[in-house]
Each structure stands twice: as structure tokens, then as C-alpha cells.
Amino acid sequence: MRWTLKPKPSSEKVKALASQLKIEELVATLLVQRGIETFEQARQFFRPSLDDLHNPYLMKDMDKAVSRIESAIAKGENILVFGDYDVDGTTAVSLVSSYLKSYYPNVATYIPDRYDEGYGISYKGIDFADDNGVSLIIALDCGIKSIEHIAYANERNIDFIICDHHRPGDTLPNAVAVLDPKREDCSYPYDELCGCGVGFKLIQALGKNRNQTIDDLLIYLDLVATAIAADIVPMTGENRVLAKFGLEVINTNPRPGIKALIQNVKKKVLTITDVVFIIAPRINAAGRIKHGNAAVSLLTEYDLDQAGQFAAEIEQHNTDRKDLDKQITIEALDQIEINEETDRFTTVVYDENWHKGVIGIVASRLIETYYRPTIVFTKSGDKLAASARSVKDFDIYNALEASSKHLEQFGGHMYAAGMTLKEENYQNFKNAFEKVVSETIHPDLLTPEIAIDAEINLTDIDDRLVRLLNQFEPFGPQNMTPTFMTKNIIDTGYAKTLGQNREHLKLFVKQSNSNGIGAIGFGLGDKLEITKNHQPIAICYCIDENEFNGTVSLQLRLKDIKPD
Structure with a gap:
């Protein structure tokens, strides 16, 4: 994972907003990063009103x-x-x-x-x-x-x-x-x-x-x-x-x-x-x-x-969908490995028997493994149909437009699209798409990025901060859940893996003389070794409230950890 700390906004803007709203500069920083710089913008953000809807x-x-x-x-x-x-x-x-x-x-x-x-x-x-x-x-x-x-x-x-x-x-x-x-x-x-x-x-x-x-x-x-x-x-x-x-x-x-x-x-x-x-x-x-x-x-x-x-x-349809996308993902990964295409800038796969209804999900699954602009094709009548998914900050719609002479039709967004083509044009399209992406994508975009809002200390985390962060909801693109980084962390000796395949990681961490706090890292089980023997680590996380047996406590939801 590529950790990217967002640029610090203007200290003058942060201080002014913190003063106006009577909030900590950390929260004001998060707001300014989201384009919220005035009292009125903050009001609309924290107190959305139906009166704000346009005519x-x-x-x-x-x-x-x-x-x-x-x-x-x-x-x-x-x-x-x-x-x-x-x-x-x-x-x-x-x-x-x-x-x-x-x-x-x-x-x-x-x-x-x-x-x-x-x-x-x-x-x-x-x-x-x-x-x-x-x-x-x-x-x-x-x-x-x-x-x-x-x-x-x-x-x-x-x-x-x-x-x-x-x-x-x-x-x-x-x-x-x-x-x-x-x-x-x-x-x-x-x-x-x-x-x-x-x-x-x-x-x-x-x-x-x-x-x-x-x-x-x-x-x-x-x-x-x-x-x-x-x-x-x-x-x-x-x-x-x-x-x-x-x-x-x-x-x-x-x-x-x-x-x-x-x-x-x-x-x-x-x-x-x-x-x-x-x-x-x-x-x-x-x-x-x-x-x-x-x-x-x-x-x-x-x-x-x-x-x-x-x-x-519909619940039964959803169960069937899960089984299908799991099986097709396995087959698609096998196809990529057999063809030794891991040095390409794109992932484009095809099987005439794949279920058209789940190829978009499969494309997303393949990105989780290879993290490249991805297109999954299947047979649809006398043509091939496909779903495309992109990596962060790369416009796959533009790449399709540049390769469109091989397509019958296409449409979509920056990150997701659909298309059809004649079967005889499949290889030509695949080559053209690879060429366009290889010439236009920045190499950094082929490594998953964690965008970090701010570096903080564990002592900065308290109930007031969490109450304010909760008011940032609903979260979504351009207002993602705030992500923080903290360095010089140690696990207190309780680190363990969880899950059927020990794929998740549970820690209890401290920083210098701070109080300890629980942390859970889904899919981070393979990082257990770097937490042992009180080795210092850097952690990247969101702050959650964890409810267990009626008791609510603060918890860090880890996105990644690495030696510090």
C-alpha cells in the first residue's frame, strides 16, 4: 500500500474556521480539506437542510x-x-x-x-x-x-x-x-x-x-x-x-x-x-x-x-450471485496466471460461459488482486459484452473512448463502464486498450493508495473528537471517513490473529505514555510478525465505536501497518 499524507491546508484558514466554529484545529483541518472554509459552508455541511435543494x-x-x-x-x-x-x-x-x-x-x-x-x-x-x-x-x-x-x-x-x-x-x-x-x-x-x-x-x-x-x-x-x-x-x-x-x-x-x-x-x-x-x-x-x-x-x-x-x-438471488462471482473470480485469476499477464498495465479477460450478471463484481475482485484498470468479457448473443472497473484517479471512460474504434458501443463513468464488441475485434481492442493505458497512466496509480487526512497522536483521540467525526456522515466520495496516521506505536503484547483462516489482526496499542486502545485490522493477519517484541510500528486507521455486550468503546479500524 502507498501511504499519501494529504497536504496541510492554509494555517490561516484552519485557525479562522476553528475560531468561528469553536472547534479544535484538527477538525477544522479536516473541514478545510473538504472545501469547507466558512461558517455558512460548515452549517450546510453539519446541518444539511431540505431548503438547500435547488429549484x-x-x-x-x-x-x-x-x-x-x-x-x-x-x-x-x-x-x-x-x-x-x-x-x-x-x-x-x-x-x-x-x-x-x-x-x-x-x-x-x-x-x-x-x-x-x-x-x-x-x-x-x-x-x-x-x-x-x-x-x-x-x-x-x-x-x-x-x-x-x-x-x-x-x-x-x-x-x-x-x-x-x-x-x-x-x-x-x-x-x-x-x-x-x-x-x-x-x-x-x-x-x-x-x-x-x-x-x-x-x-x-x-x-x-x-x-x-x-x-x-x-x-x-x-x-x-x-x-x-x-x-x-x-x-x-x-x-x-x-x-x-x-x-x-x-x-x-x-x-x-x-x-x-x-x-x-x-x-x-x-x-x-x-x-x-x-x-x-x-x-x-x-x-x-x-x-x-x-x-x-x-x-x-x-x-x-x-x-x-x-x-x-431476492435474498436467494443474492446468495446465487455470491456463489457465481466467487467461482468466476477464481477462473479469471487462473486465466491471468496461466497467460502470465502480470506485467501488463491492464487486466482484460474473457470466457464465453461467464455469467453476464456478475462480471462487474468480478472486475472489482480482480482489481483487489492486481490493481489495474480491468475489463471482464463474456458472450452475449452474437457479441461480447463487458464490464470495466478502474483504479483510483484513472479515467477508464477516456481510455475506452480512445480505443472505441474496436467497440460497438460503450458508456459509463470515470471508474465504471460497460461495452459490447464483435468477437473478432476482441484481441485488437485488448491490445489498443493496453496501449492507451500504458501511455497515459501514472505508474504510482498501479499501487493502491491510502489517502491520509492527518498525522495525529493517540492522545488526540477522545469522545469529543469522535462525536464531531460522526457528524461528518454520511460518508462517500469527496467526503470519505477521515483516515489518520500515528507513528511510534507498540502493541502491548496482546496481538493475535482472528478469523477462520487467521486473516484478521487484533491489537492493543499504546504510544509513549498514552492510554492503550484496541485496534482491528481486517485482512491484515499476515502483518502479525511486525507487531511482536514491542517493535515500533506506524499505523494507518479510521476511528470506530465498537459495541460489545451493551458497552461502547473506541476502537481503531486499521487500514495498514508497517515497521516504524
């Missing part, structure tokens, strides 16, 4: 979208709410469809089949709309590059409203309205919304027309928070507001579908991390193993018993 009509084409929907309702048209099969797409479809159905009956939903139709707007979906007398499709979390699909729909007198958050191409589709804060001609103040977030802005605008306030829309924020967590968008601005209030809904009054998913969770209060690791994978599993419709059925069900049945089915 939805500031988004380009929002007026056109609302006008077309209101016209459809006035004329009794059939509306189809279309979205991708992942968490962002299924939550967005659930949100917009359930909102519209609350006052208008002629609304149906459509999630494309991952295996038959692939990602995004499909001709099959448009044909379904045509066959069922649909004259308006609202596309969520997809569509920004679907120029030919929209033209196909227009020929059939079907209008499209696109709600997307992916980067547009050079030309926008010929839709009635294109809502995407990443449009170059869109001056909306915040451009990091997820697809469900854009969907929420749409219902917020519709609500304004119906004299509804933001309080009337709170019941939908459990969906928005789930999408924000799953799509790994920055936890800043509107996302932070929506995630905070969405978490409150999840913890106090979640919809029956989410309630059914978390009913066996023993924690009293769920955090955004729990949403990422408990709720999101289960919603995702529906589209990965069976069909995304199962997720929409769960999230729009209002009967708790029926929701429980849906949740049980």
Missing part, C-alpha cells in the same frame, strides 16, 4: 418535461417509465412510477432484460410501448447516447423524456426533453446527481405544479439515498442532503420493500455503508440473476407480507 426548474429542459407529462395526463395517454436494471435504474423507475401512479393510473414500468436486451434503451422496449399504445416514455438512468433508438421511437409517434446523469456525446438524442446536469448547455448548480436523483428533481418539479412541498416528497427519499450509495457519486451538495434525509426515512419509516430487506439487520441505526453493503447488493441481485422487474416489484409494493415474499426471493 428543479434550473435544470435545462425541465419545463418541457413537466409540460409534456401534464399534457399526457390531461389527454389520458399511456406513460411508460423505463430504466436500467441496476440499483440506480430500478430505484429511479420505482420512484417516478409510484409518484405518477399516486394521482394518475395509466402508468406502466419497463426494465430491459440484461441478457436479451442489454444496457439502456432497447428496440424491444420501444416495440413493447408501441404494442401497448404508449405515446410517452420517461427514460431514467439511461438514454443520453440513444440517438438511433429515440429516432426509432419518433417514427412510431412515441415521445421520449430522458433523465440521465452520464456524460453526453457530441449530439443529443431528439427527445422532447433531455434532463442531464452534465449537458454542457445546462447551468444547473449541481452536476453530480445519480439517475434516481435526476428522477427526484423531475417529481419535485411536477410537485411544484401541484402545490406540493418537499415534505410531501420525503417518502421517496429512501429510494434516492439507496441509489446515491450504490452509484458511488460524490457525497457533496444535493447528494449529501438527499442521502441524509433518505437515511432518516430508511431508519424511521422505510417503504415495505426496504423494510423487508433490512428486517433481520440487528443494528439500531443504519449508515450509508450499511446501505452499500446490505440493501444495494440485494436490489442489484434481481437484475443480475433473474430480472430487474423483481426489484421494481419489491420497491413499489405496499403490502408488507407481499414485500416479504419478494424480499425472500
Whole structure:
């Protein structure tokens, strides 16, 4: 691991903020690192308010979208709410469809089949709309590059409203309205919304027309928070507001579908991390193993018993998903080792029998081992389909764009993308992608980095600091859990390994004359030797509160240790 200590911000800014907020300079340092330099910025950070949400009509084409929907309702048209099969797409479809159905009956939903139709707007979906007398499709979390699909729909007198958050191409589709804060001609103040977030802005605008306030829309924020967590968008601005209030809904009054998913969770209060690791994978599993419709059925069900049945089915899908991704990861690692490709700048693997629903997870697993931009291909019809994942600070979307002459289509973000190509182009693409990455990636980015906020002493850690750090939640990109480094540490002699394969490390550490504190290092069991005989070590960690037998104590969650 590569430890990187973040630059110290201006001492003048830190001292000024510490004085204004009456907080320690350490906490003020953490805030300034996050771009929070004034009292008002700190207020918005620590006390997010629904009043901080922007007027939805500031988004380009929002007026056109609302006008077309209101016209459809006035004329009794059939509306189809279309979205991708992942968490962002299924939550967005659930949100917009359930909102519209609350006052208008002629609304149906459509999630494309991952295996038959692939990602995004499909001709099959448009044909379904045509066959069922649909004259308006609202596309969520997809569509920004679907120029030919929209033209196909227009020929059939079907209008499209696109709600997307992916980067547009050079030309926008010929839709009635294109809502995407990443449009170059869109001056909306915040451009990091997820697809469900854009969907929420749409219902917020519709609500304004119906004299509804933001309080009337709170019941939908459990969906928005789930999408924000799953799509790994920055936890800043509107996302932070929506995630905070969405978490409150999840913890106090979640919809029956989410309630059914978390009913066996023993924690009293769920955090955004729990949403990422408990709720999101289960919603995702529906589209990965069976069909995304199962997720929409769960999230729009209002009967708790029926929701429980849906949740049980999805739980089984999630179990199947785990078994599949474990097996395919083993096969992919074997393939890399057999081909002796460990000196490459990229990892690109292919097997026609791999399950398309889990190749994105497998790509993430391979990065854990080889830490390189990674693409996993499988057979999909007469083409190959793939999921790509990147390493920190490397834009894999740009690398795909530079290699795109070998691709049929692609789309995504800086860190994750999907694509299809003809089988005969696989090797040419693989070579081109390797060339682009090798020429553009900084060698340091091929070693995992731990970004450290500050170097501190163990004596700096107390209940007040932890209370303040807890108020930094919800955590996520651009507001990660603060990570600290402390040097000249010794284990007091209680070091041991835990876990079935002794893969975890438990310590009790001290620094000079400080009080001792417990520390746990998941996956650090192989570091036991360097803690013995009171050898000084440096530790890199986050601060946790550990609850055991009703007693809460402070604990260090180790990210790495090394001899000091």
C-alpha cells in the first residue's frame, strides 16, 4: 500500500474556521480539506437542510418535461417509465412510477432484460410501448447516447423524456426533453446527481405544479439515498442532503420493500455503508440473476407480507450471485496466471460461459488482486459484452473512448463502464486498450493508495473528537471517513490473529505514555510478525465505536501497518 499524507491546508484558514466554529484545529483541518472554509459552508455541511435543494426548474429542459407529462395526463395517454436494471435504474423507475401512479393510473414500468436486451434503451422496449399504445416514455438512468433508438421511437409517434446523469456525446438524442446536469448547455448548480436523483428533481418539479412541498416528497427519499450509495457519486451538495434525509426515512419509516430487506439487520441505526453493503447488493441481485422487474416489484409494493415474499426471493438471488462471482473470480485469476499477464498495465479477460450478471463484481475482485484498470468479457448473443472497473484517479471512460474504434458501443463513468464488441475485434481492442493505458497512466496509480487526512497522536483521540467525526456522515466520495496516521506505536503484547483462516489482526496499542486502545485490522493477519517484541510500528486507521455486550468503546479500524 502507498501511504499519501494529504497536504496541510492554509494555517490561516484552519485557525479562522476553528475560531468561528469553536472547534479544535484538527477538525477544522479536516473541514478545510473538504472545501469547507466558512461558517455558512460548515452549517450546510453539519446541518444539511431540505431548503438547500435547488429549484428543479434550473435544470435545462425541465419545463418541457413537466409540460409534456401534464399534457399526457390531461389527454389520458399511456406513460411508460423505463430504466436500467441496476440499483440506480430500478430505484429511479420505482420512484417516478409510484409518484405518477399516486394521482394518475395509466402508468406502466419497463426494465430491459440484461441478457436479451442489454444496457439502456432497447428496440424491444420501444416495440413493447408501441404494442401497448404508449405515446410517452420517461427514460431514467439511461438514454443520453440513444440517438438511433429515440429516432426509432419518433417514427412510431412515441415521445421520449430522458433523465440521465452520464456524460453526453457530441449530439443529443431528439427527445422532447433531455434532463442531464452534465449537458454542457445546462447551468444547473449541481452536476453530480445519480439517475434516481435526476428522477427526484423531475417529481419535485411536477410537485411544484401541484402545490406540493418537499415534505410531501420525503417518502421517496429512501429510494434516492439507496441509489446515491450504490452509484458511488460524490457525497457533496444535493447528494449529501438527499442521502441524509433518505437515511432518516430508511431508519424511521422505510417503504415495505426496504423494510423487508433490512428486517433481520440487528443494528439500531443504519449508515450509508450499511446501505452499500446490505440493501444495494440485494436490489442489484434481481437484475443480475433473474430480472430487474423483481426489484421494481419489491420497491413499489405496499403490502408488507407481499414485500416479504419478494424480499425472500431476492435474498436467494443474492446468495446465487455470491456463489457465481466467487467461482468466476477464481477462473479469471487462473486465466491471468496461466497467460502470465502480470506485467501488463491492464487486466482484460474473457470466457464465453461467464455469467453476464456478475462480471462487474468480478472486475472489482480482480482489481483487489492486481490493481489495474480491468475489463471482464463474456458472450452475449452474437457479441461480447463487458464490464470495466478502474483504479483510483484513472479515467477508464477516456481510455475506452480512445480505443472505441474496436467497440460497438460503450458508456459509463470515470471508474465504471460497460461495452459490447464483435468477437473478432476482441484481441485488437485488448491490445489498443493496453496501449492507451500504458501511455497515459501514472505508474504510482498501479499501487493502491491510502489517502491520509492527518498525522495525529493517540492522545488526540477522545469522545469529543469522535462525536464531531460522526457528524461528518454520511460518508462517500469527496467526503470519505477521515483516515489518520500515528507513528511510534507498540502493541502491548496482546496481538493475535482472528478469523477462520487467521486473516484478521487484533491489537492493543499504546504510544509513549498514552492510554492503550484496541485496534482491528481486517485482512491484515499476515502483518502479525511486525507487531511482536514491542517493535515500533506506524499505523494507518479510521476511528470506530465498537459495541460489545451493551458497552461502547473506541476502537481503531486499521487500514495498514508497517515497521516504524
